[in-house]
Amino acid sequence: MKPNDRTHRARRSTTAPDDSRRSFLKLSATALAAPLLLPKPASSADDDATSSQLPPSPATTPWVERLPDAISPLPGVPAAAMNPSPTREANTAAGEAGRPAHQHWGELYQNAEYYALRAVERRNWVFNPALPPQPVWVYEGATPDPATFAPTVFARYGHPVLCRIFNELPAEHVGFGTPEISTHLHNLHCGSESDGFPGDYYSADKAGPTLTQPGAFKDHFYPNICAGYEQMQNGYGDEREALGFLFYHDHTLDFTAPNLYRGLIGFYLLYDHIDSGNEQDPSSSALRLPSHPYDYPLVFADRRFSADGLLYYDQINPEGVLGDKVAVNGKIEPVLHVAARKYRLRLLNGGPSRFYAFFLVSASNVVQRFTYIANDGNLLPAPLLNQTSVTLGVAERADIVVDFSRYPIGTELYLVNRMIQEDTRGPKDIKAPGSRVLKFKVDRYPPAHDLSRVPATLRPLPPLDPAEIAAAPVRRWVFERRNGMWAINGAFVDVNKPAAVVVKGSAEIWELVSPQDGWSHPIHIHFEEGRILSKIVNGVEVPIPLHERGRKDVYTLGAFTTLRVLLHFRDYVGKYVMHCHNLIHEDHAMMVRWDIVDPVAPEPTDPDADAPPTDEPTPPKRGKGRG
Structure with missing residues (x-):
């Protein structure tokens, strides 16, 4: 039997999700041994992280x-x-x-x-x-x-x-x-x-x-x-x-x-x-933000390498692997040569588990300023000016505008991560000077005048409706450690069974709760963006950060935190998921299926009348389920 066959058989041999997952996790690292998977470090207590026990990746240039x-x-x-x-x-x-x-x-x-x-x-x-x-x-x-x-x-x-x-x-x-x-x-x-x-x-x-x-x-x-x-x-x-x-x-x-x-x-x-993607757009509605080739997406991904320099990952350990190298668009410690003009840099935390606090610094580590225009892919109502840092949980995104025309040709700048994180469970603190992950070199003037801009108004938000919020049902979702894995409302994921059923066209408030210390969970809800209504930490309501007051699809839960999020469910029906986007937590069961169904149609008055044909799933006779 091939190692991968054994993994598949363990995963799919039973319809009981908890049993199949436990069987999978009990497979030894030897069963999956291969050049890209080193033996698992010496086992520790169930709640002890093991990333710190791994040898560091080889030095890179x-x-x-x-x-x-x-x-x-x-x-x-x-x-x-x-x-x-x-x-x-x-x-x-x-x-x-x-x-x-x-x-x-x-x-x-x-x-x-x-x-x-x-x-x-x-x-x-x-x-x-x-x-x-x-x-x-x-x-x-x-x-x-x-x-x-x-x-x-x-x-x-x-x-x-x-x-x-x-x-x-x-x-x-x-x-x-x-x-x-x-x-x-x-x-x-x-x-x-x-x-x-x-x-x-x-x-x-x-x-x-x-x-x-x-x-x-x-x-x-x-x-x-x-x-x-x-x-x-x-x-x-x-x-x-x-x-x-x-x-x-x-x-x-x-x-x-x-x-x-x-x-x-x-x-x-x-x-x-x-947001037309054309900084020369003559339309009065166009923002004229920096556009291609000065609109540049960047994905940051933590990775670890074995002593022989090969990519290393341990998929058995529910603590996973915390990378000590950061790949940027697949390259480690790369250089991006830029023209002396404005750029729109789209920053993505690709995971699987490291959080980032990015600062733009000079060669002598002097912090530089930039403009923050979008969070999680959503333009903010107005730009946040003179920003010095961007914090990203896994799968969070931030669009920033950096004006490289402020610097002489030959200037070198660095994107630095100052987030301290020692294991896959979450970040600890922000501390200078940090680790340099990407170098910018201003090496040329643009071939044409920079016509891009960042206007004072970006994209307005739909207003919140107090009556809708007051009437919205509330579901509570608790994200916690259970039996050595990660659970939601005390259960591991079952992709065959929805834990909640919501009606298309409705609105609900979902309470996302982290009742424990030591773990951070970037929670991703598929399908629609939501609005954070409140944030409670250790029982005290705290201000929502400015960059999180727009529409979001990832919500970072720190220790002892409760977020209340307003969600709508429009236009489609079917099965979706919510999960921790720390992908190690997700793979080790911190995910839940939820379904959208059509409203229950009234019974036809004519018993011989045919219902209209549909390919959409039939909702249950009862109302909304509870999470």
Whole structure:
């Protein structure tokens, strides 16, 4: 029996999720031994972190790897290349995985643009010249770019995307991870069949428990509409609900952390008439923020390497592995050469477990100032000026504007992480001078005058309705340590059973609670952004930070913290999840399924009348479930 076969059998041999997970975690590290997985360190008490027991990664050579001066947008593919043609229902006869039917297909698909992504193994990636070339798993477009680690899609609201995602990972792979995928586009407003639900993983010969059959590919329909589409009846939705900085990553049940650790991540930038992606846009509604090639996404990912320089991960240990190196777009200690003008830098914490407190400093460690314009992909109502730091939990994003025209040609600046973190459970403190993770070198003048700007008003927020808040039901979700793993409301994840059922069109307040000390949980709720109503720490209500007062999809829970979040559930039905985006906690059971259903229709007065046809799930007869 192959090591990976044993893992799959342990994971899928029973319908009882707790038992299968315990069986999986009891597998020895020897059963998964491979060049990319070292033996597990000596065992410790159940609640003792083990990252500090690991030897440090080998030394790397700083500032020799150069990032591209501009990111290259992933090209689309012509409709004729989509063979077989996309269909509303899964085309299982042509090799597609057995998903549910796409929602809102009839009225939106006609204007779709086409993309293709392939999850592949790239054999000789170089993180740093001091480390050997080694295999990674990446997404590639129809025309592979060997220099790109995280492909970037440029999309627009009002222009739907049909993205066909092939799984071409090696079935007989060596090391950690699993060669199935379920790609989640975080946090697009879309149907659950395209959300990348963890149980929807697939390969040519394996299917997750929430798919009907395996497949070599799966079509994802990204409608690129704003929340409120059905309510507003304008073909677009509420433009105040638009978000601009998304990312996609693998979300396979039990294996999200190791699969992403191998590299399965990419960017999805979404523009509209306000955030138009064109700093020369003549429209009065356009913000004219710095645009491509001066709009640059950056993903920061903690990684650890073995003594021989190979990527190391322990997927057995529920404490996981805290990386002591930070890869930036797949490179360790790289340089980004910039022109003397304004840049929009989109910062993403790609995980799996390290938090960051980023400061921009000079060569002599003098802190520099910048403008903070967006959080979690959502433009703030107004920019935050003269900022000096950005704090990011796993999966949080921040858009900042840095004006490099303030510096003479030849200036060198550094992005520094000053967050102290000793294990995977969460950060400890912010302390100077920190570790330099990215170098900027101002090496040229731009070829044309910088016409970009940061206006005083960005994107307005929908007003909060006191009556709606007062009437909204409240669900309480407690995130805690239980039996050596991570639980929500005392239970481990079961992707086959919703822990809550909410009605489409409703609003609820979800209380996110961390009742214990020592752990931080960046909680991600799929589907729609929410608004933080209150934050209570140690029983005392504290102010919500300015950058968290907009719309968010990741909510960081520190020790003894309760957040009250207002959520809406619009336009779609189906299954979604909430989970800790510390991916180690997620893989070790801190995740919950919740479903959106249509309102219960009244009984027809004519007993012979037929109900209208629908492909959407039938809601239960009772009302909302309780979390």
